[in-house]
Amino acid sequence: MTYVIIEHNNGKIEDISFEMLGKARAMGNGVTAVLLGSGTGDMVAQLGAADKVIVCDDPAFANFNPEAACKTASSILSGNTGDIILVGNTSMGMEIGPGLSASLGIPLVAYVTDIADGTVTSSLYGGKMSVQSAVSGGYIASVMAGAFPGDDGRVDGSPATEAATACVTSDLKVRFKQLIAPEGGDVDITQQDVLVSVGRGIQNEDNLEIVEELAQKLNAAVSCSRPIVDNKWLPKSRQVGKSGLKVKPKVYLAIGISGAPEHIEGMRDADTIIAINTDENAPIFDYADYGTTEDLFDVVPAITEKL
Amino acid sequence: MNIVVAIKQVPDLVEELELNDSGTDLDREWLKFKVNEFDEHALEAALLLKDAQGAQVTVVALDNGLDIDKALYAAAAKGADRVVKVTGEFEGYVSSHAAAKALAGVISGMSPDLVLTGVQAVDDLDGQLAVLLAHELGMPHITVVTDIEVNGSTATVQKEYGGGMVGEFEVQLPVTLGIQAAAETPRYVPVAKVRRAMKSTDIEEISGDAAGAGAGFEVTKMFKPETGQGAEMLSGSADDVAARIVEIIKSKGV
Numbered sequence: 001m002t003y004v005i006i007e008h009n010n011g012k013i014e015d016i017s018f019e020m021l022g023k024a025r026a027m028g029n030g031v032t033a034v035l036l037g038s039g040t041g042d043m044v045a046q047l048g049a050a051d052k053v054i055v056c057d058d059p060a061f062a063n064f065n066p067e068a069a070c071k072t073a074s075s076i077l078s079g080n081t082g083d084i085i086l087v088g089n090t091s092m093g094m095e096i097g098p099g100l101s102a103s104l105g106i107p108l109v110a111y112v113t114d115i116a117d118g119t120v121t122s123s124l125y126g127g128k129m130s131v132q133s134a135v136s137g138g139y140i141a142s143v144m145a146g147a148f149p150g151d152d153g154r155v156d157g158s159p160a161t162e163a164a165t166a167c168v169t170s171d172l173k174v175r176f177k178q179l180i181a182p183e184g185g186d187v188d189i190t191q192q193d194v195l196v197s198v199g200r201g202i203q204n205e206d207n208l209e210i211v212e213e214l215a216q217k218l219n220a221a222v223s224c225s226r227p228i229v230d231n232k233w234l235p236k237s238r239q240v241g242k243s244g245l246k247v248k249p250k251v252y253l254a255i256g257i258s259g260a261p262e263h264i265e266g267m268r269d270a271d272t273i274i275a276i277n278t279d280e281n282a283p284i285f286d287y288a289d290y291g292t293t294e295d296l297f298d299v300v301p302a303i304t305e306k307l
Numbered sequence: 308m309n310i311v312v313a314i315k316q317v318p319d320l321v322e323e324l325e326l327n328d329s330g331t332d333l334d335r336e337w338l339k340f341k342v343n344e345f346d347e348h349a350l351e352a353a354l355l356l357k358d359a360q361g362a363q364v365t366v367v368a369l370d371n372g373l374d375i376d377k378a379l380y381a382a383a384a385k386g387a388d389r390v391v392k393v394t395g396e397f398e399g400y401v402s403s404h405a406a407a408k409a410l411a412g413v414i415s416g417m418s419p420d421l422v423l424t425g426v427q428a429v430d431d432l433d434g435q436l437a438v439l440l441a442h443e444l445g446m447p448h449i450t451v452v453t454d455i456e457v458n459g460s461t462a463t464v465q466k467e468y469g470g471g472m473v474g475e476f477e478v479q480l481p482v483t484l485g486i487q488a489a490a491e492t493p494r495y496v497p498v499a500k501v502r503r504a505m506k507s508t509d510i511e512e513i514s515g516d517a518a519g520a521g522a523g524f525e526v527t528k529m530f531k532p533e534t535g536q537g538a539e540m541l542s543g544s545a546d547d548v549a550a551r552i553v554e555i556i557k558s559k560g561v
Contacts, residue, residue, distance in 0.1 A: 067448075094427070094451060095450055098437075099438050102443075107433065109432065109433065110432060120524075124430055125430065130531070132527050133524045134524060135523075136524075174449065175477045178475045179474055179475075180474075194556070194561050218556070232491070236471055243451070243468075272559055274555060283532070286537055290541055290551075291540050302546050302549030302550075
């Protein structure tokens with residue numbers, strides 16, 4: 001049996017859950033979904049790809065709580081140490097996956113992009129290396145978003161359900177306080193025809209000027225990869241990727257962006273991707289339509305000049 | 308307040324990555340290493356708390372036989388009060404499960420209120436360290452953290468989800484947190500200051516033990532991922548390339 005930990009936030013089942021359900025279905029050993037939530041009826045009806053759904057419906061799961069989720073998932077799966085358990089390599093999954101590995105005492109393979117006959121493939125080193133691991137017995141796979149198509153798992157239905165009890169006591173050490181929606185930025189990068197997107201290769205904040213000039217000429221917005229936001233060079237509202245926004249512009253200029261999986265997740269659906277990066281092995285070139293290894297500090301001002 | 312920060316070194320991805328002869332790991336002999344960037348953020352988060360409300364900051368790293376001393380001196384130069392190298396059999400690649408066990412054995416003796424480490428690393432194949440470490444320490448955990456406020460015996464912590472959503476939690480100390488980003492850019496420290504720290508700082512050595520802990524599976528093959536269709540590479544001078552890019556953009560009707 002393959003178990004899938006369903007991820008949802010704000011009442012909506014996340015895409016990664018359907019992607020994992022589709023993969024679990026294809027693995028052919030039967031699929032059990034594990035759903036922790038509050039008022040879960042609508043969600044169960046979307047989990048038709050599962051043969052069975054173990055539901056823990058409790059007000060404590062109205063919002064995600066790492067401690068309550070780990071304890072309850074561990075209790076539900078305590079007898080399943082010989083099974084394969086799929087969890088998203090996501091913010092929630094990064095609590096539950098290692099949490100289950102530690103509490104159940106079974107291996108965890110992270111950054112998973114494929115599973116076939118006991119061989120688990122992961123994407124490591126910022127997407128620059130693939131790793132195959134031989135795993136025997138039960139294990140947890142934390143699955144990369146976008147690794148498997150979601151359509152196969154997106155099946156409405158009325159799977160059999162089994163109720164589970166929440167392991168939530170009054171002495172939980174972690175308490176949920178509130179969910180905070182992102183602040184709207186000055187520009188909505190999800191609504192742009194052209195994005196001039198900048199990454200670590202820009203080296204420092206002052207150099208942002210050259211991408212801003214280019215964006216201005218193109219009547220485009222400047223977006224960026226995570227390191228730029230972590231360094232506070234651009235606001236969070238400009239971040240493309242896993243913890244930022246998903247964008248689908250007509251043209252996406254990736255400037256000094258290596259193309260770590262977390263970034264690719266947010267921009268792979270752009271119509272035309274043009275990548276500028278001096279590292280010929282940068283994973284971004286696998287996803288780009290056009291690429292150049294010329295130095296961005298030469299190419300970008302030259303484009304601006306020619307426009 | 309007692310804050311322990313666990314850091315480690317990872318291959319610098321700016322360098323070309325080569326495989327070893329058996330094709331199961333990187334060829335580590337010529338690799339350049341640097342401190343995991345998220346661990347740098349964890350250290351910065353600790354130092355910001357120290358600046359704001361006072362704290363004893365201890366930085367801990369497994370002795371991987373590489374340049375970990377340099378990383379620890381740099382941490383001291385930035386403001387860490389105590390730097391500790393965990394000695395033992397930690398050369399080459401250490402799994403997250405083994406690191407969690409060895410680090411917990413040392414950290415538990417330090418009575419920390421907060422244990423911080425990076426949210427992930429480029430090589431943590433058997434899972435991210437923070438939650439594994441929390442389990443070994445018997446602490447609650449929150450990972451993908453972007454903000455920490457400590458108020459007496461609790462901390463208010465912000466955790467990032469996809470799409471920029473943030474969950475806010477209150478957690479009883481002690482807690483182990485996986486840090487995505489500190490509230491400020493990790494501080495820069497000039498080389499001269501690191502050199503001074505090398506003279507004035509003693510790196511403490513404490514032996515660690517990861518016996519019985521490991522990933523629990525074997526890597527059978529490592530390889531450069533097959534490039535999909537891949538990009539059409541534009542050739543010529545920077546100027547030629549720029550001209551071609553202008554043509555492409557214009558052809559898309561934008």
